[in-house]
Amino acid sequence: MASLQLLISNPGPSSFHSSLLYTLTSLHSFDRRAVKPIKPNYKNYNTTIQSVIQWNRKPQLAGDTPRVVVITSGKGGVGKTTTTANLGLSLARLGFSIVAIDADVGLRNLDLLLGLENRVNYTAIEVLNGDCRLDQALVRDKRWSNFELLCISKPRSKLPMGFGGKALIWLVDALKSRPEGSPDFILIDCPAGIDAGFITAITPANEAVLVTTPDITSLRDADRVTGLLECDGIKDIKMIVNRIRTDLIRGEDMMSVLDVQEMLGLALLGVIPEDSEVIRSANRGYPLVLNNPPTLAGLAFEQAAWRLVEKDSMKAVMVEEEPKKRGLFSFFGR
Numbered sequence: 001m002a003s004l005q006l007l008i009s010n011p012g013p014s015s016f017h018s019s020l021l022y023t024l025t026s027l028h029s030f031d032r033r034a035v036k037p038i039k040p041n042y043k044n045y046n047t048t049i050q051s052v053i054q055w056n057r058k059p060q061l062a063g064d065t066p067r068v069v070v071i072t073s074g075k076g077g078v079g080k081t082t083t084t085a086n087l088g089l090s091l092a093r094l095g096f097s098i099v100a101i102d103a104d105v106g107l108r109n110l111d112l113l114l115g116l117e118n119r120v121n122y123t124a125i126e127v128l129n130g131d132c133r134l135d136q137a138l139v140r141d142k143r144w145s146n147f148e149l150l151c152i153s154k155p156r157s158k159l160p161m162g163f164g165g166k167a168l169i170w171l172v173d174a175l176k177s178r179p180e181g182s183p184d185f186i187l188i189d190c191p192a193g194i195d196a197g198f199i200t201a202i203t204p205a206n207e208a209v210l211v212t213t214p215d216i217t218s219l220r221d222a223d224r225v226t227g228l229l230e231c232d233g234i235k236d237i238k239m240i241v242n243r244i245r246t247d248l249i250r251g252e253d254m255m256s257v258l259d260v261q262e263m264l265g266l267a268l269l270g271v272i273p274e275d276s277e278v279i280r281s282a283n284r285g286y287p288l289v290l291n292n293p294p295t296l297a298g299l300a301f302e303q304a305a306w307r308l309v310e311k312d313s314m315k316a317v318m319v320e321e322e323p324k325k326r327g328l329f330s331f332f333g334r
């Protein structure tokens, strides 16, 4: 029977983990796209692992700037903020100027993931009220000065009356016309749900990254959100499938990325494995993509960032199981 298996594996034992990382990083020197099957170096781990490799060239920025990208999902807790932080810093490391807007008004936490919480003195609300300038509300990252964070409001506050899509469009326009020039990317971290906060967050966007996990509740919300994005005129929607565990997929306890893609019918920007480093790095306020040596999830985010720049996508592959060897008795069966 054919089994569906998937790209980047959950780390197995450390020897396997490090060999995969080694192969991924050592292939940086290839000046082309390569899809390279990597065989794990121990016997029982019989999954074929494939990964799209990084290229040793500067990615070509597709489309007009600033590219306003909303990171959304419908369901909460699937990895929108993690994705915003890691895509944002990957893009900054690739040399693009980034403004990340935390539009999750009630449950703001992008500042925490970036380790910038103590630097947020002003928010977009104060800018709109005329209490401060826009550049005072923009928090520059300590590691990558071409990455800036803008929070909409203070933590635990409700979406203020009168703050809606138009206000966000005004902010995006103000970012475009700053004296230092328009950013290359404006990433908007969207709140969960499909109410006012969601509508506000998607209003200025012209493309979307839909984050989903391979479970039925997340997929149903993602499907609903896809419909709403399309109604809003956002046609460029790509998905990131997060928290993949190949051990569960193999045991048919988790949907494969191919299944997810068939259900949602969206182009695939990236596949992120379940990785305890994600949680560790969130607690340290140090996004995963900055880790050295890199982790599997960090590399997967970097590759997704690369594809975002080039408006590229990846393929989920179906790997056929090796045909079973015929035994002596099968000879008589034919």
Ligand SMILES: Nc1ncnc2c1ncn2[C@@H]1O[C@H](COP(=O)(O)OP(=O)(O)O)[C@@H](O)[C@H]1O
Binding pocket: 073, 075, 076, 077, 078, 079, 080, 081, 082, 083, 192, 242, 243, 244, 272, 273, 274, 275, 276, 278, 279, 282, 297
């Ligand atoms: N690939 C992953 N592996 C392990 N934990 C993850 C992964 N992605 C996200 N998480 C964890 O899931 C939780 C929710 O992530 P978060 O980005 O805050 O989701 P959202 O913004 O969609 O609510 C966090 O604790 C985060 O560390």
Ligand SMILES: [Mg+2]
Binding pocket: 080, 081, 082, 104, 109
């Ligand atoms: Mg969030």
